[in-house]
Amino acid sequence: MNNAIYNFLLPSNEPVLEYKKGSNERILLEKELQRQLRNPIEIPLIIGGKEVRTQQTGLVKMPHRHTQVLATYYKASEKEVKMGIKAALDAHRIWSDLSWTIRAAILLKAAELISGKYRELMNAATMLGQSKNIYQAEIDAVCETIDFLKFNAFFASRIYEMQPSSTFNQLNKMEFRPLEGFVFTVSPFNFTSIASNLNMAPVMMGNTTVWKPASTSLLSNYYLMKIFQEAGLPDGVINFIPGSGSMIGKTVLESPDLAGIHFTGSNETFNHLWNQVSLQLPHYKSYPRLIGETGGKNFMIVHPSASVQEVAVNAYRGAFEFQGQKCSAVSRMYVPVSLWPDIKTELIKISSDAKMGDVLDPLNFINAVIDEGSFDNIMDYLRYAEASKMAEIIVGGHGDKQVGYFVEPTIIVTTDPKFKTMEEEIFGPVLTVFVYQDEKLDETIELCNATSPYGLTGAVFSRDRVVAASMCERLRYAAGNFYINDKPTGAIVGLQPFGGSRASGTNDKAGGEFNLFRWISPRTIKETFQPATEYRYNYMME
Numbered sequence: 001m002n003n004a005i006y007n008f009l010l011p012s013n014e015p016v017l018e019y020k021k022g023s024n025e026r027i028l029l030e031k032e033l034q035r036q037l038r039n040p041i042e043i044p045l046i047i048g049g050k051e052v053r054t055q056q057t058g059l060v061k062m063p064h065r066h067t068q069v070l071a072t073y074y075k076a077s078e079k080e081v082k083m084g085i086k087a088a089l090d091a092h093r094i095w096s097d098l099s100w101t102i103r104a105a106i107l108l109k110a111a112e113l114i115s116g117k118y119r120e121l122m123n124a125a126t127m128l129g130q131s132k133n134i135y136q137a138e139i140d141a142v143c144e145t146i147d148f149l150k151f152n153a154f155f156a157s158r159i160y161e162m163q164p165s166s167t168f169n170q171l172n173k174m175e176f177r178p179l180e181g182f183v184f185t186v187s188p189f190n191f192t193s194i195a196s197n198l199n200m201a202p203v204m205m206g207n208t209t210v211w212k213p214a215s216t217s218l219l220s221n222y223y224l225m226k227i228f229q230e231a232g233l234p235d236g237v238i239n240f241i242p243g244s245g246s247m248i249g250k251t252v253l254e255s256p257d258l259a260g261i262h263f264t265g266s267n268e269t270f271n272h273l274w275n276q277v278s279l280q281l282p283h284y285k286s287y288p289r290l291i292g293e294t295g296g297k298n299f300m301i302v303h304p305s306a307s308v309q310e311v312a313v314n315a316y317r318g319a320f321e322f323q324g325q326k327c328s329a330v331s332r333m334y335v336p337v338s339l340w341p342d343i344k345t346e347l348i349k350i351s352s353d354a355k356m357g358d359v360l361d362p363l364n365f366i367n368a369v370i371d372e373g374s375f376d377n378i379m380d381y382l383r384y385a386e387a388s389k390m391a392e393i394i395v396g397g398h399g400d401k402q403v404g405y406f407v408e409p410t411i412i413v414t415t416d417p418k419f420k421t422m423e424e425e426i427f428g429p430v431l432t433v434f435v436y437q438d439e440k441l442d443e444t445i446e447l448c449n450a451t452s453p454y455g456l457t458g459a460v461f462s463r464d465r466v467v468a469a470s471m472c473e474r475l476r477y478a479a480g481n482f483y484i485n486d487k488p489t490g491a492i493v494g495l496q497p498f499g500g501s502r503a504s505g506t507n508d509k510a511g512g513e514f515n516l517f518r519w520i521s522p523r524t525i526k527e528t529f530q531p532a533t534e535y536r537y538n539y540m541m542e
């Protein structure tokens with residue numbers, strides 16, 4: 001047995017390819033997009049390493065052309081969920097006993113497969129299935145997924161080397177046990193990389209999972225599962241179970257072996273899961289770990305010293321990239337009256353230039369929102385703003401769902417800093433602006449801090465560094481990821497560990513070792529070489 005103490009080196013982030021016209025990567029990607037369009041697939045459940053097909057099926061359709069079917073998937077019933085739990089429990093012993101360097105090797109192998117052999121497969125599936133343009137797919141499905149895998153192997157090696165000292169007459173050890181039971185992973189539609197990490201972070205630390213993927217991101221998520229298997233993941237370590245969220249959630253939470261939930265998605269779903277766990281607490285063998293990253297109402301505060309061009313470009317990208325369907329997307333902005341006319345002109349100029357449409361046309365900056373429910377929800381907000389005397393829509397405001405779920409990037413200006421679209425997460429391409437009097441900056445910072453229940457991301461734009469530092473201080477709890485002169489999106493693994501507090505989640509910072517700590521339950525082992533043979537203290541024997 002190789003019992004070397006091994007350290008994985010600090011990896012570098014996966015380079016983002018450019019996909020310029022005529023480049024090798026662009027040619028391969030275009031071919032793969034056409035292949036996936038022409039060849040709809042079947043997506044079975046994968047339980048204990050085996051494909052399982054059920055009586056109930058659903059369709060995976062393209063958000064930007066909803067008549068196009070990409071896949072037929074099988075939905076779990078209670079029986080398959082229970083099979084998934086059993087498979088995860090059965091796999092726990094072999095997986096948790098395996099040397100952690102072997103587990104790490106499987107993660108690193110998966111990273112290599114995505115970086116090379118399956119790069120265009122993952123990009124095309126994410127583009128077609130989740131309506132991301134080339135760049136948005138590349139930074140998510142490829143680069144961030146690879147970074148999570150590689151950095152987690154590195155972070156794990158740092159955790160495993162944390163050992164207590166062994167002084168005279170004793171040997172002290174920390175054993176970083178995986179949790180006892182299985183982990184329920186529940187992933188959102190919007191990031192392929194998050195779906196990967198929700199599973200692979202606990203798996204790296206020796207846990208096994210029952211995975212409920214979002215029905216609207218099944219194409220890319222199924223390919224992920226296949227890649228993990230090809231990388232050597234043993235049967236049952238991850239069990240891929242598409243189907244109804246409420247049924248799967250209820251069945252999983254009834255298991256006494258539930259050891260943790262790794263969740264990313266809406267507050268509504270996370271709160272529901274948390275409540276259900278708390279109601280059934282006495283029934284579990286351990287206290288389940290509840291790790292959830294949820295919604296955001298992310299802000300940009302502009303100081304009068306800021307650059308107009310920088311503010312406009314970053315607000316536009318921050319609010320509208322991937323149709324605003326990023327938990328970190330800017331959705332409220334506070335602008336001083338002195339800068340507003342110029343920033344407004346610049347935002348209108350960019351808006352009239354940016355194109356919206358199918359992901360197959362690389363010139364489209366904006367694509368479709370994920371599904372009809374999301375489209376209708378966003379349109380309700382736009383109609384509300386249209387009807388309000390306290391709001392004016394200066395850009396966009398329309399949507400069309402005939403071919404795909406297209407919502408125009410929309411900018412609302414409001415005179416009410418507590419306007420509904422300043423407070424609630426819309427999860428679509430909608431930015432609301434409140435214009436403040438320059439002399440009321442202090443008041444505006446307070447407003448920003450108290451306006452929404454969330455605390456995920458935020459940014460300040462200011463060329464006055466002292467002001468920026470003071471805003472950073474005063475908004476300490478308003479954002480778990482705070483940016484100075486940058487848009488509050490696009491966190492990179494290893495550089496900006498990600499997560500927020502308040503209503504935005506438990507802030508366990510995916511992309512850092514903090515998250516991995518949640519998936520272990522350390523055992524301290526002390527061995528004494530000369531056990532005591534006398535009950536009296538020394539001074540009692542004088």
Ligand code: NAD
Nearest residue numbers: 187188189213214245246249265266269293294295296327
């Ligand atoms: P969602 O809550 O609707 O769905 C998330 C997942 O939960 C899906 O797989 C869904 O099927 C499942 N689900 C729904 N009800 C369930 C139940 N009762 N039991 C078990 N599972 C259930 O969220 P979404 O629409 O996929 O994602 C959008 C949300 O995710 C937004 O609020 C966004 O801000 C948030 N998000 C947060 C982060 C972050 O890091 N903070 C990152 C990405 C997305």
